[in-house]
Amino acid sequence: MSPEPVDGDTSTNVNTDIDVSTANTIRERDGESRLKIWLLLAANRLYVTAVLALEVFILFVTLVTVIPSPLVPQLSSDDTIETMVSAMLGAIITGVTLVVTIGQLVLSQENGPLGEQRDRMENSMDFRDYAEELLGAPSPADPSMFLSEHRIYHLLEYNI
Incomplete structure (x- = not known):
């Protein structure tokens, strides 16, 4: 947006010396190291987690064996x-119970009477057929392709 002229002034004060271009890569824009960007974006998270867990384990075992603890007599x-x-058993039982309960609650929303599931499927298929008629092209079976940006744009043109 350009600034509005004030009191009949038709000139605008634009500083053309400022470089407004942006860098082409994340590293140039953010100034982060290659290792950090690789670790956060490209590295296999399973391996990164395993390495970190192994490092913590080795550090813990080393500290326990090197530094004598004054709690050893009490812990024995x-x-x-x-x-x-x-x-520990109480915490495990409580945690498992909570996880199973929440999982059942989430799944109970999807599992319903067969008639309701059939109605949902029929409504979905009717909408796909309607979209095919409007667009003049067969709708893909993959939901992400069906809801892709260009298809949604065309459907919005028809005010669905």
Whole structure:
């Protein structure tokens, strides 16, 4: 947007010395290192997680073996071990119960009476047929292709 002229002034003050071009790559725009960009965008996340977990494990084992802990006598008593195992089992059982409950809640929205599922499928197929008629081309079976930007643009032209 250009600035509006004030009090009949028709000239605009544009500084042409400023470079407004943008860089072509993320690295040039952001100034980050190649390693960081590769790690965040291209690296296999499973391997990165495995390497980080291994490093933490090795660091923990090294610290435990090198630095003697003043808690060793307390941790070796039977009462402390029983309390820790009891707390861990309680946390695991509670966590599993929550995960299963939330999973069932999410899936219960998708699982319904067969008649409702059939109606949803028929409505979807009717819409696809209607879109085929308007566009004059067969609709692809893949939902992402069916909802691609250029198809949506053409459907919006027909005010669907």
